[in-house]
Amino acid sequence: MTDLKKAYLEGTLIPFIGSGLSVPFGAPTWSVLAEKLIDECVNDNDSKNYFKNVILKKENDCIKVLDLIVKGNHLTQNMLNQKIKQIIETSINKKVDKNKHNYFDLAELMCACTLTTNYDSLYYFQLQKVCPSEAKIPQDFGKLMSNTQNFTKSDEIKVFNLHGMLEDETTLVTTSDTYINLYENETYKARLNTLFSNNTFLFLGFSFNDIYLKNYVAKYLKINNGIHYILLPETDKEKASELISLGLKTIYYKDAKGHAEGIREVLLDLKSSKKKS
Known part of the structure; x- marks a missing residue:
């Protein structure tokens, strides 16, 4: 956790949200x-x-x-x-107690940039509760005009949907053809490469059963040789060797009381490092 906390304190930590974090709201896997x-x-x-x-x-x-x-x-x-x-x-049911999910916990970290492969805007709704003046409306990463080098160097808190947004179903990445069209786009690849090379990613809610996403992430990790992390339940240690081969460092959370509680402990520990600094 030392390097992860250092990235958080330096403002270069980027949470990368997978579908697992939206499941408590009823979103289907x-x-x-x-x-x-x-x-x-x-x-x-x-x-x-x-x-x-x-x-x-x-x-x-x-x-x-x-x-x-x-x-x-x-x-x-x-x-x-x-x-x-x-x-x-x-x-989706947006009215879920904050103790039953981790979007509120994540929002309290107030990381300047967050990526998600989800189509929903559930994390943004929690950001609005924590920091309404700083939270910026989510954007489709594929349609960006901004320079990605400045994403973590701003007072605004940004959320980027990598695979499209429900607000515009034509943007949704759902089949192999749409994956290939997106990830083989040179501008898109350059933006992701910049983020991977200049920041530390924390993957949450991912199983990486999606072969396309897994392969593309593996490519970016191999190219950039940075240190990036994934949160996994301690009951899923068999997955560790596979993810280590991708180039991810594993942080285990205790899931005896449920995934939300276990992830919350890790995020609170991360948040507390800012108070100590």
């Missing part, structure tokens, strides 16, 4: 989302059984399910994105 799409959009039972029992359960490949839904003419890309938006928005 990728596997739940994929299964709902299969049930609602795939009509023939043979395809439905293959998608669920082979691709989801055996291969654990949610993106492949979405690819096949589009390529099998069950839905167009636009229709798929609209359906995903509908499922997420109808699942």
Whole structure:
């Protein structure tokens, strides 16, 4: 935690939020989302059984399910994105006690820049409660015009959605084609490279079952050779060797009382380092 605390005190810590942190609000995980799409959009039972029992359960490949839904003419890309938006928005309950999630704890760190692969704006809603005057409306990272070198050097607190936002479903990155189009974009790659090379990332709510995201993150970590961290429950230590091979340092939290409580302990310890300095 020493290097992580140092980055926090120096203002170069960037929280990187995955879908796990939105789950307490009712947001579906990728596997739940994929299964709902299969049930609602795939009509023939043979395809439905293959998608669920082979691709989801055996291969654990949610993106492949979405690819096949589009390529099998069950839905167009636009229709798929609209359906995903509908499922997420109808699942989310914003009125969740702050002790049952970690967005409020994260907001209290007041990090100048936060990235998320989530489509929702749940973290921003908590930022508004903690620092309403500094919190800036979330932006789609793919549409930025700013210089990323200044992201952590500002009095504003910014949130960037890497894979699009629910407010505009056309921006959602949901299939392999949309992933490739985004991550092979030279401007997008340059922006991410700048952030990885100049800052310390703390990954929260990630399992890295998403093969595309995992591969792209591995590339950026290899190129930049920086020190970056991921929070994992202590009951998931089997995952450590895989993530270490990616180039991430693992910080374990105690999850006996639940994920939210365990993550909160780590974030409070991080926050306390500013009081001691």
